[in-house]
Amino acid sequence: MRGRARSPRTWVGLAGLVALWLAGCASDGAYERAAASDPTERRGVHPPLAVAFQYAVENTPTADYFPLEGLSGVAWGEDGMLIMCDSARGRVHALDPRTLTWSAFDDPGVRPYRPLAARVDGFKVLVLDGSSRAIYRFDLNGAYQDRIVDLERLDPAYDTAPRDFDIDRDGRVVVTDAGEQQVLMLDSFLGLQSRVGNPGPHREQFDQPAGICFLPDGGFMVADTGNRRLQRFNRLGYGEAVIGGPFDARNPFVAPMGVDSDRHGNVYVADARGVVHVLDGRDQLTMTIGPDQPLESSLLTPVAVAVGPDGKLAVADRERAAVLVFRLLYE
Numbered sequence: 127m128r129g130r131a132r133s134p135r136t137w138v139g140l141a142g143l144v145a146l147w148l149a150g151c152a153s154d155g156a157y158e159r160a161a162a163s164d165p166t167e168r169r170g171v172h173p174p175l176a177v178a179f180q181y182a183v184e185n186t187p188t189a190d191y192f193p194l195e196g197l198s199g200v201a202w203g204e205d206g207m208l209i210m211c212d213s214a215r216g217r218v219h220a221l222d223p224r225t226l227t228w229s230a231f232d233d234p235g236v237r238p239y240r241p242l243a244a245r246v247d248g249f250k251v252l253v254l255d256g257s258s259r260a261i262y263r264f265d266l267n268g269a270y271q272d273r274i275v276d277l278e279r280l281d282p283a284y285d286t287a288p289r290d291f292d293i294d295r296d297g298r299v300v301v302t303d304a305g306e307q308q309v310l311m312l313d314s315f316l317g318l319q320s321r322v323g324n325p326g327p328h329r330e331q332f333d334q335p336a337g338i339c340f341l342p343d344g345g346f347m348v349a350d351t352g353n354r355r356l357q358r359f360n361r362l363g364y365g366e367a368v369i370g371g372p373f374d375a376r377n378p379f380v381a382p383m384g385v386d387s388d389r390h391g392n393v394y395v396a397d398a399r400g401v402v403h404v405l406d407g408r409d410q411l412t413m414t415i416g417p418d419q420p421l422e423s424s425l426l427t428p429v430a431v432a433v434g435p436d437g438k439l440a441v442a443d444r445e446r447a448a449v450l451v452f453r454l455l456y457e
Contacts (some may be wrong), residue, residue: 172390173406177415177439177452179423183210183221185447190228191219193447199243199254199290199384200442200449202434203266209251210442210449211241218244218253220268231268236260243290243430247297254291254301261291261299277301280310280318290384290430294340302335302348309335309348311363322363327353327372330365337385337396337430347393349382356382356395358409369409378403378411384430384442388454394439396428402441415441415452423450 196214287305297314333352344361355370391407401416
């Protein structure tokens with residue numbers, strides 16, 4: 127039985143619907159390609175407008191942590207606990223925000239012990255030891271738990287010299303390796319996932335990589351000290367941007383060391399020339415802390431930075447032998 131023929135108006139309507147559907151698919155695909163090609167367009171810009179100096183942990187003889195001889199890493203706990211590493215003395219100190227008392231972490235029992243960096247992961251504190259090339263785990267009271275990563279055993283063929291590390295909410299770990307001029311990416315089971323970079327001045331190459339931090343989008347930022355720049359990578363370890371460098375006429379970096387980011391994606395860079403740079407979520411320099419600071423909050427050789435959950439910025443200054451704490455002032 128033959129069906130009733132459709133009118134020309136009906137066919138025109140159907141053709142229009144198909145055209146609209148195809149256009150929508152094309153526009154969605156174009157948006158996805160644009161987002162993939164430029165991830166910075168998806169990141170908001172909400173940089174701090176200023177900083178206010180709060181206090182300094184000075185190297186005074188009456189302090190429980192005295193003497194500070196080799197400040198390296200600094201970190202914040204979720205409750206405001208301030209943690210600082212002394213790589214020269216082999217000690218990790220913590221300030222309890224409730225009682226305002228200092229305590230020392232346990233010695234993990236390795237010799238020599240050279241804690242370079244610390245990170246708080248939930249109810250645990252992870253500490254990177256440059257001598258044993260391992261990451262140790264402590265509880266929030268500083269009691270030693272165990273060794274969770276042995277970087278030497280990941281691949282004995284490599285001469286690993288770790289400098290800094292970070293851990294994200296999924297348990298992934300990234301480590302800068304100044305021995306092989308690369309970044310180690312560990313999965314959530316703390317197994318080696320990939321190696322990023324090799325020696326050199328080009329994109330995705332390193333010369334003495336130092337500080338490293340995860341970004342809110344899952345990527346990470348690396349302070350490429352010898353090349354006087356930062357390099358940003360996505361969560362898969364592919365290079366996305368190079369900020370600064372010896373051939374950039376407006377390069378603000380002299381010796382970028384420690385890096386950290388806040389929840390808005392702003393990046394804080396400790397530059398050993400005596401300043402801390404602040405970059406917004408699109409890698410634009412928005413502020414430099416240091417040149418105009420009064421004497422009590424002046425910086426000499428900052429080597430590490432950490433952003434706390436309550437909007438505080440801690441700066442470890444090795445030459446001054448002090449940790450300076452600022453409050454970040456947003457809009």
